[in-house]
Amino acid sequence: MNATHTPRMDVMRSQLSRARGLGSAKTGVNHWWMERMSAVALVPLSGWFVLQVMRLAGSSQEDVVEWGGKPANSSMLLALMVLTFYHMQLGLQVIIDDYVHGKPHLPASLLMKGVTFLIGLFAVIAVLKLALAPSRKASA
């Protein structure tokens, strides 16, 4: 060892594996990238949603059921719901990472993931129920 030895963390990994392992979380920029990609997808979906809200404002339940029964509407709505709750989960995870330290971090993350997953699932089931309900026109 030379005299000008700098403090060093000895890690049992080669430099290549460090670069390949993409850091301690092993996922690299995946979280950040998926947050951006879901955001990009949500831009046109949100525009569509605003138009649909204008179309449905003040509507009765029958109108909403008829609207949700159309495959084009339910497909767009399903995509919107899945991406919204996926993007929400990614965003809330960053907030938890920033403000919740130490032991509560894991339970807080799991709770947030569970709640967003369940609400998202609830939304998906509601859309599917509207989509797969027997058409009123056919039964009448």
Added chain:
Amino acid sequence: MQDVRDALYIGHRSDGTLTRRPMSPHLQVYRFRLSMFLSIANRAAGVAAAAGSALGVCWLNAAAKGPESFKKVQKVTRHPLGKLALVGWTLALVYHFVAGLRHLTWDAGYRFEKKEINEDGPIAVGVTVGATVVLVATIFGLAACRSRKKAS
């Protein structure tokens, strides 16, 4: 190392050498800037938009469940407080959308100079307020027209 708390400031560079990580000055040290408010407002708007979306799912579920559940939800959306919540949700969604577009622009490498960010901030506020007012007026106006038509 004089203070045991210094241990928390030890980090290491990518080559493994140790370094003392910098400490950010406390928030009160800085003069108020619009950009700092817009930054935290985007996070707050994201949380508010998430909470509103959960309520939006309740509306969707009521529509799927049947006319009685839907009437219950309409009672909420037609109550002044419910309307206020809808306006708040709209504002949060619009701002999160605008700020998100700015983030995507920055990520693509544009408008990320300090001068440009300070120029765009007030525009983002203007667009948010304008779009929210237009959306709220249009949606509530359409809703009022439709329910009046049904009543008559």
